[in-house]
Amino acid sequence: MSQSLLELGVILAVLFAGGLIASRLRQSVIPAYILGGILLHNFVTNVELINLLSTIGLMLLLFFIGLEFSTSYLRHHARPIARAGVVDLAVNFPLGLLIGRAMGWDWLASSYLGAIVYISSSAVVTKAMIDNRQVANPEADTIIGILVFEDLAIVLILALLTGFQSGGVEAAGLSWTLLKIVLFITPFLLIPPSVIPRLNRLLHVESTELFLLMALAVVLLASALSTRLGFSEAVGAFLVGLLFSETAHRQRIIDRLAPFRDLFAAIFFLSFGLMIPWEGWSGTTLPILGLVLLGVAGKIATGWLVCRSSRLSTRACASTGTSLIPRGEFSIILAVAAAAGLPDGPARETILPIAAGFVLATGAIGVIGMRELPIYWERRMEKTKSERGTR
Amino acid sequence: MKMHEAELPGVGRKFWIHTDAGEKVTIIRHSAGKREVYRFQKGEEFPSSVIELSEEEAREAGAVLSGEFRLRTVERMDVIVKEMSLEWVKVETGSHADGRTIRDLAIRTKTGVSILAILREDLCIPGPESSEVLKGDDVLLVIGRPEHHKRFRKVLAGE
Numbered sequence: 001m002s003q004s005l006l007e008l009g010v011i012l013a014v015l016f017a018g019g020l021i022a023s024r025l026r027q028s029v030i031p032a033y034i035l036g037g038i039l040l041h042n043f044v045t046n047v048e049l050i051n052l053l054s055t056i057g058l059m060l061l062l063f064f065i066g067l068e069f070s071t072s073y074l075r076h077h078a079r080p081i082a083r084a085g086v087v088d089l090a091v092n093f094p095l096g097l098l099i100g101r102a103m104g105w106d107w108l109a110s111s112y113l114g115a116i117v118y119i120s121s122s123a124v125v126t127k128a129m130i131d132n133r134q135v136a137n138p139e140a141d142t143i144i145g146i147l148v149f150e151d152l153a154i155v156l157i158l159a160l161l162t163g164f165q166s167g168g169v170e171a172a173g174l175s176w177t178l179l180k181i182v183l184f185i186t187p188f189l190l191i192p193p194s195v196i197p198r199l200n201r202l203l204h205v206e207s208t209e210l211f212l213l214m215a216l217a218v219v220l221l222a223s224a225l226s227t228r229l230g231f232s233e234a235v236g237a238f239l240v241g242l243l244f245s246e247t248a249h250r251q252r253i254i255d256r257l258a259p260f261r262d263l264f265a266a267i268f269f270l271s272f273g274l275m276i277p278w279e280g281w282s283g284t285t286l287p288i289l290g291l292v293l294l295g296v297a298g299k300i301a302t303g304w305l306v307c308r309s310s311r312l313s314t315r316a317c318a319s320t321g322t323s324l325i326p327r328g329e330f331s332i333i334l335a336v337a338a339a340a341g342l343p344d345g346p347a348r349e350t351i352l353p354i355a356a357g358f359v360l361a362t363g364a365i366g367v368i369g370m371r372e373l374p375i376y377w378e379r380r381m382e383k384t385k386s387e388r389g390t391r
Numbered sequence: 392m393k394m395h396e397a398e399l400p401g402v403g404r405k406f407w408i409h410t411d412a413g414e415k416v417t418i419i420r421h422s423a424g425k426r427e428v429y430r431f432q433k434g435e436e437f438p439s440s441v442i443e444l445s446e447e448e449a450r451e452a453g454a455v456l457s458g459e460f461r462l463r464t465v466e467r468m469d470v471i472v473k474e475m476s477l478e479w480v481k482v483e484t485g486s487h488a489d490g491r492t493i494r495d496l497a498i499r500t501k502t503g504v505s506i507l508a509i510l511r512e513d514l515c516i517p518g519p520e521s522s523e524v525l526k527g528d529d530v531l532l533v534i535g536r537p538e539h540h541k542r543f544r545k546v547l548a549g550e
Contacts (some may be wrong), residue, residue, distance in 0.1 A: 070400040126401040133441050135402050136429040148400055315438055327483040374437065 011050070014040060015266045026131065028124040028369070030328045031363045033266055034356055037273020050271050055233060057268030058336070060261040061329060062234040065122070065151050066241020067254060074148055077141075083304040084142055085149025088324070091305065092118040092298040099290055100347070108164060109347035112338040115157045116355050117295050121328025122147045125362055127321060128370045130331075139316040142306055143323045154241075154330045158232045158337065159185060165341040166230035171334060180229055188239040196246050203249045212256050232337050264327075272332050275339065287350070288357035295362050296309045296376045301323040315377050322373050327367030329357050385390045396500040477507075477534050480544065484527025487549025502542040503536030 018032035072083060096117030097279060100110025125147060129135050163177035205211040219237055226236025244253055303321020312320075335355030342348040403421040410416060415431040417438075426449040427514045429438040444452060482488050488496060493506060499521075509516040509523065510530040516523065525531075533543060 068401065070398060073398045073400050076398075124399060130402060130421070133427065133429070133438070135399060135419055136405065136407075136427070136431075136438060138436055140399070141397075144400055144402070316436055378437070 004049055007044050007046055008049070010043065011036075011040065011267065011270060015270055019266070021164075025349060027119075027367055028123070028326070028328065028363055030124060030269055030332075031360045033269035034273040034332070034360060037270035038276055038278075038356065039273075040270070041274055041277055042215075043281040044274055047274075050267065050274065053264055054268040056220075056272035057261075057264030057266070057271075058333060059219055059233055059237040060245070060257065060346075061265045061268065061333070062155070063219050063241040064254070064257075064261050065155075065244075066238040067245045067250060069151055069242055069245055070148065071242075071245070074152075077145055080142075080243055080310070081145040081149050082144050083309070085153065087305050088146050088149070088302045089118060089153060091302045092295070095294040095298050096291065099287060099294065103287060103346070105347040108161065109173060109338065109342055109345075109351065110341075112161055112351065113291075113354070115154075115161065116327070116331040116334050116351075116358065117291060119150050119154050119157075119327065119330040120147065120299065120324045120333070121326045121330060121359075121363070122151060124326040124328040124367065125323055128367050132370055132374065134319070134370070134374075135321070137316065137319070138312055139307065139320045139323075142310060142312075142320050143248065146302075146306070146324060150330070154333075155235055156181075156185075158334065159235045161334075162232040162235070162337055162341060163230055165337075177230070180231075183230070184226075184229055185235070185239065188242055191243060191246060199243070199246075200248045203247055208256065211252065215253050215257060216260070232333075234333055234337075269329070269332065272336060272352070275336075276353050276356055280349065284350055284353045284357060288361070291354065291358045292361045292365070295327065295358060296325055297366060299366075305323075309316050318377075319370075319373055322366065322369040325362050327362045327366075331355055331359050429505045446469065456466060462522070474536055476537065476540070477532065478540055480533055480540075480547065482525050482527055482529040482547060487545060488525050488547040490524060490526050491526045492522055493519065496525075496546055498543065498546060502535070502546055503539035504533045504543045506531050506533055508532040 014036040015033055018036040019029040022029045022032035035177060085379075093114040095114070097110045097114035099117075100113035101107075105113065129143065134140060159178070159181050161242065164174065164183060167173035167177040167180075203214070205214055208224065219240055222236040222240040223233035224236070226239075227233050300318075300321035302324060303319070304317050307317030307320050332355060335351050338351045339348055342351070394406055394408045399405050399419070403419060403423075405417060407415055407417040407420055413433040416498065417429040417431065419427045419429070421427070424446045426444045428442040428444070430440045431437075432439050493499075499505065506519055507517070508531075509519050509525070510532070511528075512528065533540065535543065
């Protein structure tokens with residue numbers, strides 16, 4: 001018992017120290033948490049406890065994505081969001097898929113890799129945009145639209161991939177999985193408005209303590225149901241969050257549960273690093289390098305393609321692509337789901353370190369790029385101005 | 392209304408206005424509380440300056456911008472109030488003022504007081520125009536310093 005306490009204490013201390021250093025370097029905290037986990041791999045013995053805490057973190061992360069998901073935004077800008085989102089998916093998903101196939105992985109494992117490469121990090125990108133005072137710029141709407149699309153896409157991809165994983169990929173398993181997705185997910189996406197007032201009354205619990213217990217219980221039970229149906233627990237958590245986001249209690253749930261999300265999500269990121277043994281990195285350098293190169297190029301190309309049609313300037317288009325480079329929480333969630341469910345083999349063994357290297361590199365490149373690009377651009381503009389002046 | 396509004400998921404809400412001077416001013420209300428004011432000069436995609444305000448500061452600045460701001464320094468208010476007073480003054484029927492407009496009487500330039508309102512029978516005329524004709528039995532609500540009030544009474548009587 002005292003050993004577990006010591007381990008948890010060290011974990012929290014490492015999270016704090018890593019987060020502090022990351023903030024000082026004006027980087028996202030997520031890569032720092034992962035690095036902390038990688039460092040602590042040989043130190044933590046009570047893996048079961050950490051796994052449970054990190055699963056709660058994963059559920060709360062996705063629950064909040066659902067809770068803060070803006071259906072009204074999606075409805076108002078459906079067409080531009082769909083257009084940009086589909087381009088983003090069509091450009092970036094095949095990159096990871098192809099590299100997976102090139103490494104000799106099966107279609108399912110390669111699809112996981114495709115999704116890992118495809119999905120940008122809403123958390124890292126949004127924070128960097130706010131820090132860089134980029135949110136009022138014309139390209140911000142495009143970037144945020146793509147992030148909103150990805151938030152929804154990740155849940156469907158998770159449902160599909162984890163569904164196929166448990167149901168099998170032969171015809172019967174495929175159709176059964178698709179049927180389950182339709183039956184499980186669509187009710188949440190098409191909530192009849194008449195349900196909301198009833199839900200409001202149901203959630204109306206005066207005591208803050210009981211309210212907290214009820215909200216957490218619902219999230220955990222929905223996630224458990226989700227795994228029973230053969231999907232990732234994240235799918236159920238997201239759907240409940242989406243349902244609650246329509247109620248009058250949304251803000252209260254956010255206020256109550258945000259500290260828990262912060263705590264458990266940090267442990268989730270650390271535990272991801274924890275799962276990677278130091279010797280597991282051997283032979284992953286080349287795939288990581290290839291993925292990072294393609295992953296950066298893919299997002300730049302996406303920014304360009306999406307931007308061209310919306311009559312934004314070269315600068316705005318470069319900024320759109322750069323801002324999409326950081327990968328983070330979603331790629332990690334996918335990698336963890338893949339490692340948990342894939343059959344034994346090279347894919348299962350290497351997908352964690354590959355995803356970790358990819359997330360760490362793209363996170364750093366993206367955040368630094370977002371910060372340096374406007375500075376570079378300003379300098380260039382001044383240069384052209386002064387050149388014009390001397391002429 | 393010239394102000395536009397849009398949602399920025401994960402950030403907050405965005406408001407923007409194209410000013411007559413040809414600039415775009417964008418205000419971001421972050422869900423975390425802080426406010427930012429971005430100034431985009433004509434044709435520029437980069438903000439030329441950004442002002443960051445806390446919720447509290449934004450409220451004060453907003454009140455000043457909208458003209459609702461009142462001096463909150465209590466001591467100074469007391470001094471001002473001590474010097475100023477409100478008085479109710481009746482216009483006598485057949486007096487000099489009866490039947491003349493406020494402008495004719497040159498009340499503001501000659502006396503220094505302001506007529507805040509006129510009570511006429513059951514009617515109240517707040518902030519009367521200078522073209523308003525005063526009538527006998529009107530009750531005027533007047534603000535000014537004591538010496539102004541003295542001069543005002545003289546003007547009403549035609550002295």
